[in-house]
Amino acid sequence: MIKPTSKYELKQSCLYLCNLNVEKAEKMYDFMVKGMDDMPAVPLAQKPFLENLKEQSSEIFGWLRENEDVLTRGAEFIKGIFQRKPATPANPLPQINE
Helix, strand or coil: CCCCCCHHHHHHHHHHHCCCCHHHHHHHHHHHHCCCCCCCCCCCCCCCHHHHHHHHHHHHHHHHHHCHHHHHHHHHHHHHHHHCCCCCCCCCCCCCCC
16 A cells, blocks of 8 residues: 655655654654665656657667567468468379269
8 A cells, every 4th residue: 555665755655644643654654664775765757758658669669670580580471371372282183983
């Protein structure tokens, strides 16, 4: 239920969980933050949507470029499966009832 990413968010969560009772919230915060020295004081800034989209799309296109040969071989294989015609025997057998 508590998923803070900063000390500020942890303080806020403790205060809400203790029904705005500051004394209980301080005790809970002290208990929770003990041993978490590397937790940032404020939440990290989130990237704008377009910047995030740009990074993800460049990663996808980079992966496609790196694996282009594997993808083309797979596509050719699948295409070959669907384009195969049923095999006809080279010398058909003569009819039995002639």
